[in-house]
Amino acid sequence: MGESAHRRAVESVRDGVRALPDGRIRLAKPTSNLFRTRADTGAGLDVSGLVDVIAVDARAGTADVQGMCTYETLVAATLPHGLMPLVVPQLKTITLGGAVTGLGIESSSLFNGLPHESVLELDVLTGDGEVLTVSPTENAELFRAFPNSYGSLGYALRLRIALQRTAPYVSLRHVRFDELDTLSSAIESIADKREWDGEAVDFVDGVVFAPGESYLTLATWADGGEPSNYTGQQIYYRSIRERGRDCLTVSDYLWRWDTDWFWCSGAFGAQNPLVRRLWPRRWRRSDVYHRLVGLDTRFDIVGRLDRRRHLPARERVVQDVEVPLERTADFLRWFDREVGMTPVWLCPLRAQQDWPLYPLEPGRTYVNVGFWGTVPIADGAGDGDVNRRIEAEVAALGGHKSLYSDAYYDRDTFDALYGGTAYAQAKHRYDPHGRLPGMYEKVVARR
Incomplete structure (x- = not known):
């Protein structure tokens, strides 16, 4: 997608805002990674034209990305350039705009922070239907308040993000700890030194199977290796207990948790060897399991x-x-x-x-x-x-x-924990007519 196509998509969204019958702005999205029960609010704003990568600037190490673009699409566009976002949340259908207005995290977060911290600037659709460019120096109050606002201050239409260089492979070490305090001490050491037992560490996450059995997966870039594959019969989270070392392609490392929705695919029988052979690979992914949960919730x-x-x-x-x-x-x-x-x-x-x-x-x-x-x-x-x-x-x-x-949370506790004063100021300035739901009303009081 080019800039002209993006501009047309933005104009279409602005036309859609003007056409909303009740003046309230909400999105019509085909997928969601939220687990909040939401009332049926009727037709939403069509954002189907905002799901792509606008451009990748390999020399500058940046990408311009539409707000509803999934990380699956984003990674597919950047990896051919030997680049990827600084933080790639675990599930393929998380959108860049969603990870920034909500919170995303992954194993690079110890060294690279959270997804919104690699945003250089973004264009935000506000409650009044205006499109504002937002950065540390332009509309800075909205730039700082946007993360964790969950669409209550506006929606990201375009984001420019910093990218990092990749190697072809990621080498993994699964290190066991029998004591949780020892595991915590190891994390402290890795955070300060960016190495463990004399080997470099670029990514860190872990799993606790029991208080006396926990693991840190310490991963680093690698130029070669014999990669494993966990999109077939083998299941990634089980390998943590079974293998001390492993290797994955960059793409398979980024999506290692998506195939089985961490370990939650077991609830649908997808880890049973017979069922797994019959379950098409294209349906072994987090958004399919999420839809199944939605059906269960509904019925x-x-x-x-x-x-x-x-x-x-x-x-x-x-x-x-x-x-x-x-x-x-x-x-x-x-x-x-x-x-x-x-x-x-x-x-x-x-x-x-x-x-x-x-x-x-x-x-x-x-x-x-x-x-x-x-x-x-x-x-x-x-x-x-x-x-x-x-x-x-x-x-x-x-x-x-x-x-x-x-x-x-009750309202006072919520405001104390989630920046109520700063939020109220940003809400008054950028959505003075209340066309977007309030943050507390959206995430707590919708019951």
Whole structure:
């Protein structure tokens, strides 16, 4: 796609804003990586013309990308140039605009921060239907408030991002730890020295299978190797326990978690060897599993079966939280004791600067802890009680929770945790007529 085609797409969107019957702006998107229950809000704004890469400048190491472009499309456009985004979230259908207005993370986040920190400038559709160019020096208040605003301050139509050079392969080491405190100490050392046991480290993530069995996957660029393939019968997360070392092509490394939606494909039988052979490869991907979850949510399939078998109702616990590194072991022990869900994903990160709506301390090491599943609702308890306890524990440990899933904060707590004052100022300036839903109303109060 060229600049002229992009300009036509932007004009089409602006025409669509003017044609919205109730004056409220919302998007019509074919896919979503949110896990929030949303009411049917009717027809949305057609953004189907904003799903591509405008241009890749290999010499400058940048790309101009439309806001609804998925990382799958973006990576396919940059890798032939030997380039990739500084951070590529794990799932193929996450969009660049979504990762910036929400939060994305991956194994390069310890050294490269979060996806919005590689944005050089962006064009934002505001609540009044205007398109503003936003950068550290132009509309700077919106630039800083945009990350973690979840479309409540506007939508990204174009983003210019920095890219990094790649090698052909990624070499992996799966290092086991029997103690969570030792694992935390290892992350601290790697964050400071960018090496482990004398070998360079470019990417870090990990998995906790049990408090006494956790792994860090330490990866680095490589010019050669014999790559494994986890898009067929082999399953990536199982290999972490089975292999000390591994090698993947860059593309397969970036999408290693997508094929089985981390480990969640097992809920659909996709890890059964017979089912896996019959399940087409093109359907072994996160967006397919997400649609299946959506069908279950819509028709309450699992709930009906559980009631027939006289099993307790279950609470969805699908969350990613950021906990300061020095409290991560404490949180993991609490989580194992109080929730008991395994495996759990770990992804260390360091924010490069302060962002008011998700105020992580710049340069401080946090660990993203990701857990996705359901737990039985105990007698006398209610749906949401476990999630509320997690929110309270994370806050007590000085952490934060991503807002792509269920949230239960009261308004005052939410404003205190997510930059309420800075948000209110940006909202008043860039959406004075309230044509976009408020952030709290969108992520919490829509119940």
